[in-house]
Amino acid sequence: MSRAIILGKDTPDRLFRNRREAGQVLAGLLQAYRDQPGVVVLGLARGGVPVAWEVAAALHVPLDAFIVRKLGVPGHEEFAAGALASGGRVVINDDVVRGLGITPQQLRDVAEREGRELIRREAAYRNGRPPVDVTGKTVILVDDGLATGASMLAAVQALREAEPAHIVIAVPSAPESTCREFAGLVDDVVCASMPTPFFAVGASFWDFSQVSDDEVRTLLATPTAAQSVMPAAETAADVIRRVAVDAPGGVPPREMLSELIGDARIVLIGESSHGTQEFYEARAEITKWLIDEKGFCAVAAEADWPDAYRVNRYVRGIGDDANAEQALRGFERFPSWMWRNTVVRDFVDWLRNHNQLSDAHPGRQTGFYGLDLYSLHRSMQEVVSFLDRVDPMAAARARSRYSCFDHVSSADDGQAYGFRAAFGAGLSCEGEAIDQLVDIQRNALAYARRDGLLAEDELFYAEQNAHVVRDAERYYRAMFGGRVTSWNLRDQHMAQTLDALLAHLDRRHDETPARIVVWAHNSHVGDARATEVSADGQLTLGQLVRERYRDDARLIGFSTYTGTVTAASEWGGVAERKTVRPGLPGSVEELFHETGNPTFAVSSDGAAGAALDVVRLARAIGVIYLPATERQSHYFHVRPADQFDAMIHIEKTQALQPLEVTSQWVAGETPETYPTGL
Numbered sequence: 001m002s003r004a005i006i007l008g009k010d011t012p013d014r015l016f017r018n019r020r021e022a023g024q025v026l027a028g029l030l031q032a033y034r035d036q037p038g039v040v041v042l043g044l045a046r047g048g049v050p051v052a053w054e055v056a057a058a059l060h061v062p063l064d065a066f067i068v069r070k071l072g073v074p075g076h077e078e079f080a081a082g083a084l085a086s087g088g089r090v091v092i093n094d095d096v097v098r099g100l101g102i103t104p105q106q107l108r109d110v111a112e113r114e115g116r117e118l119i120r121r122e123a124a125y126r127n128g129r130p131p132v133d134v135t136g137k138t139v140i141l142v143d144d145g146l147a148t149g150a151s152m153l154a155a156v157q158a159l160r161e162a163e164p165a166h167i168v169i170a171v172p173s174a175p176e177s178t179c180r181e182f183a184g185l186v187d188d189v190v191c192a193s194m195p196t197p198f199f200a201v202g203a204s205f206w207d208f209s210q211v212s213d214d215e216v217r218t219l220l221a222t223p224t225a226a227q228s229v230m231p232a233a234e235t236a237a238d239v240i241r242r243v244a245v246d247a248p249g250g251v252p253p254r255e256m257l258s259e260l261i262g263d264a265r266i267v268l269i270g271e272s273s274h275g276t277q278e279f280y281e282a283r284a285e286i287t288k289w290l291i292d293e294k295g296f297c298a299v300a301a302e303a304d305w306p307d308a309y310r311v312n313r314y315v316r317g318i319g320d321d322a323n324a325e326q327a328l329r330g331f332e333r334f335p336s337w338m339w340r341n342t343v344v345r346d347f348v349d350w351l352r353n354h355n356q357l358s359d360a361h362p363g364r365q366t367g368f369y370g371l372d373l374y375s376l377h378r379s380m381q382e383v384v385s386f387l388d389r390v391d392p393m394a395a396a397r398a399r400s401r402y403s404c405f406d407h408v409s410s411a412d413d414g415q416a417y418g419f420r421a422a423f424g425a426g427l428s429c430e431g432e433a434i435d436q437l438v439d440i441q442r443n444a445l446a447y448a449r450r451d452g453l454l455a456e457d458e459l460f461y462a463e464q465n466a467h468v469v470r471d472a473e474r475y476y477r478a479m480f481g482g483r484v485t486s487w488n489l490r491d492q493h494m495a496q497t498l499d500a501l502l503a504h505l506d507r508r509h510d511e512t513p514a515r516i517v518v519w520a521h522n523s524h525v526g527d528a529r530a531t532e533v534s535a536d537g538q539l540t541l542g543q544l545v546r547e548r549y550r551d552d553a554r555l556i557g558f559s560t561y562t563g564t565v566t567a568a569s570e571w572g573g574v575a576e577r578k579t580v581r582p583g584l585p586g587s588v589e590e591l592f593h594e595t596g597n598p599t600f601a602v603s604s605d606g607a608a609g610a611a612l613d614v615v616r617l618a619r620a621i622g623v624i625y626l627p628a629t630e631r632q633s634h635y636f637h638v639r640p641a642d643q644f645d646a647m648i649h650i651e652k653t654q655a656l657q658p659l660e661v662t663s664q665w666v667a668g669e670t671p672e673t674y675p676t677g678l
Contacts, residue, residue, distance in 0.1 A: 015173070015193055015532055015615060015637055018207040019047065019144050022172035022192070023054025025615050025637075028586030029190050030140065030170060034059045038137045038165070041224075042066040044155060045121060046211040048143035049219050051172060055142055056224040063224050064132040065216060066141065066159070067121050068151040069114035074106050081107070083154035084114050091154040125216050134159065138166040144208075145201030146174035146191075149182065156186060173204035192586075193532070193637060237594035239611040244600035250282030250558070250650045252601040254293075257286065260603060260646055261294060265552040266498070268518040268542055270525035270644075272558050273621035274335065275566030275575075275656045279558045280343035282648065286556075287517045288350065291366050295515060297505055299351075300369045300498055302520035303339055305468050306378045307331045308370030309461050315351040316365050324348040325659060333374065335623040337566055337575045337658035345659060364508070369501055371494040371520070371541075376417070376472040379465035380405065383436065386462035390447050394439065401436045402469070404429035417476055433473045437466040460504050464497065471496075488539045491524060495544040518545075522557045522644075523620045530642035531618075542643075557644040559619070561593040563653035566665065567625035577655040577668040578625050587617035588640055592649040601648045604641045612641035 016022040033039050036059075043052025045065040056063035071082040073096065081102055082092040090111060097107070122131075141155055156167060168188040175198040179191040193204060202208035245256050252260070261267060269286060271279040290296040301308055307330035313319030314327035321327040324345045331339040348368065355365040380402045387395035404427055405417060417429075440463055447459045471493040478486040498518065505514035518525070520541060528540035545553045562582045566575050583589025592600075602608045618638040619630075626633045640647060658665065 015535070016205050018205060019050040019172075019211070020054055021614065022144065022205070023051040023142070024058065025192050025586065026051065026142065026170050026172060026190065027055045027058030028590075028616065029192060030055060030059060030168075031585045033061070033138065033140065033168070036061070036138070039140065040064065040132055040134055040137050041140045041142060042132075042134070042155075042159075043219075044068050044141065044143040044151060045125060046213070046216050047145075049216045050211060051144050052140075052142035053219045053222070053224065055140065055170065059140075061140075061224065062132055063220065065125050065220055066155055067118050067125075068155050069118045070151055071107065071110045071114060073100055073102065074110065081110075083150045084111055084118060085151075085154040085158035091150060091157060093148070093150055121213070124213055125220055127217070127221070134162050134164045136163065136165050138168065139164045140168040140170055142170050144172060145204065146171050146178045146182075147198075147201055149174075149178045152182065153185075156182075173201055174198070195535075235594075236611040236614070237591055239607050240592065240602055241595040241597060243606065243608045244595060244597055244602045246597070247282075247599050247601040247648055249285070250278050250599055250648050251285045251289075252646075252648065254289070256601060256603075257289060258293075260556075261290070261554055263552070264554045265502070265513055265515045266518065266545055266549055267296070267516075267554045268520065268525040268545060268556065270520060270522035270555070270557045272522045272560060272619055273565050273567070273580075273625070274338050274521060274623045275621070275625075276558075276560060276563075276653045277343065277656045278560070278650045278653045280341065280656055282558070282650070283519060284343055284347040284350075287347070287519075288354075290515075290517055291351075291354065295512065296366065296517050297364060297514050298367045298369055298501060298516045300371050300501060300516050300518050301339070302372055302494070302524060303331070303370035304333065304372050304375040304378065305370040305464055305497070306375050306382050307333075307339070308368055311348055311368045315348060315355055315368050317352065317356065324352070328659070334572050335568065335575070336660070337656060338623065340659045341566075342657045342659065367505075369497075371497045371518070373468050373472045373475055373490060373493045375465075375468055376476065377405070379468040379472070382465045383440065383462055383469065386458060386465075387440075391443065394443060397439060398436050401432040402429075404432045417473075428477065430473055430477075433466075433470040437463075437470045440466050456507075460500075464500060467493075467497070467500075484533075484536050484538050488537070491539050491541045491544065494520070494524070494541045495548075498541075498545065499548070521620070521622065522618075523622075525555055526557055526638070526643040527555060530639040532637040554646075555644045557640075557647045559589050559592060559647060559649045560653040561589050561649075561651050564655040564668065565621055565625055565653070566655040566658065567621060568623055569626070571624065573624075574662050574664050575658050576662075576664045577666075578627065579668075580621070580625075580653070581627055581630055583619065584617055584631060584635060587619065587635065588612075588638070588647075589619055591616065592647075593651065597649075598651040599649065601646060603646045604644055609641045612647075613639060615639055618643075 039061040041052050041056040041061055041063050043049035043065055045067045049065055053063055068083050068085045071084060073081045081096045084090050139159060143152060146152055167186040169182050169186050170190040172192045174191045174194060176194040179189055179194060183189045245252055269283045287299060310330040311327045314321045327348060328340050328345060351366060384395055384398050387398050444459060448456050475486055475489045478489055502514055502516060524541045526540060526542050527546055528534045528538055528543045542555045563580050564577050565580050567578055583593055604612055615637050617635045619634050621634055
């Protein structure tokens, strides 16, 4: 059996600027072949040669062209019925030939014509130089992409006659099915991206203009690093090492934070996993500094609104909980460890003490709020509870409307409601949710006139719960209609909640505008426009905030190379302490690892911006971590310089400690011996 590396899934149109950048990305995924004796890169002419030159230069190995001519269907020459490769090897797609009724004579005519062109190109490209000898060598066949794979198949079959030791196929873009077909034919397959659905190779490039004969000749005559005596250029890792700022514990020095934050009103701080101790600790320390030094008055977290508001009451001294651990008990829904952990507990205690010691006016205390929308039933209960206190008749109307949801269990099982409503097995309660939101908004002025600031806060809390019900109802129905739609509804809800919170706090801050810290995963904090998910139409909170607040927003991401993480093996599973595999070749994590700096921060501008302004893989571990399928499950393509304003890297991290430690978490996960081909 051959060994294959399948390196891409669900990537976007226009991921690469041009073929040269695509080659640089491929080179990052092929670093195992760098400086290895007996390695040769062959670019399929013409489009594959600019890609192949970048690969050969980065790997320090020789480059040559391998010429393959498509045998076009008569009258529809852009559609391949087969291919002709150097050495005279012909590959025919029998299904196409039979299906379109192409005669043997038509095939001979096309093959003769393309054969003459193949001979012409071989003579023109090499200027009399003989082809590179590939016998007994590892040959990396590079093209600018695969569609049907006919040209690449012809190349592979023709190449075998020269008896290379190994054949590797490397392309920037191809359908997953095509990559997997070749995985059974050659020794390695590296597909940098596998767009779903796949339309055309050119759809993955901003610039896919035709490559000329002159460009191929020039590239083949330009020495790669293996043939050049010129000193090697500074690598991206060298640049990052030179400009990075030491950040002990993941906390940048005050001077860097001051320059980075400036007068921004919203600072979004991410995490590349939901279960890493150092991410939580560093984020908490940065947030303390923002509160103490910059006057930030709220933390808005990727957490459910009612559960976070219970914490908000505690830190402002108006709740019933005796300590931080009690205040966090509202976080019962999976994954509870995201907020019921030792770092958040300690931060909540610090925040309460800060509010008490600062003698802050109640309207200027620093609060803790949630942005998420999973709390469908819990938020309904909170709306009714509020109205019971201020307007019993309105409470009765709310009960009547929300009773529409009674066809699911009384537990907070929004997914069950969404399934039934989406597939017609139960009523849709969309109208009732909207009517209740309108009702509470219509009476908001009357409610707000009661009992000053506290009454205004409680009204705001109730009104946002009504928003949660409305948006959660839509979200749970959308879950069964499409991943992108439900994701966008969620991030749009978080952005709208942030807008509403900022406006609410502005009313309490007459002299200075309110400033908010956001805690969420990198996949929400980062700008979607700089990632592969943008081509699917996916939005992120970071993108929406940037679009609305522009220079008033800052996005900060985290990364780690290896260590342990708290995560589950399936949705609803117990918290486990799992081993995090080292970052993949070509990833942001590997780039930062190569600097040799254990903890640092780097801004996405200047020299660092240029080093980070290239497509790389980036890891995202949520509440589930599946090491065995890590590439497919947890990596996606990003352009880091545009995704974040700054990144903080912590080389080795440890698992976040839950408040309730399970036996599985204590035992941890023993390091795995895993196949190199995943």
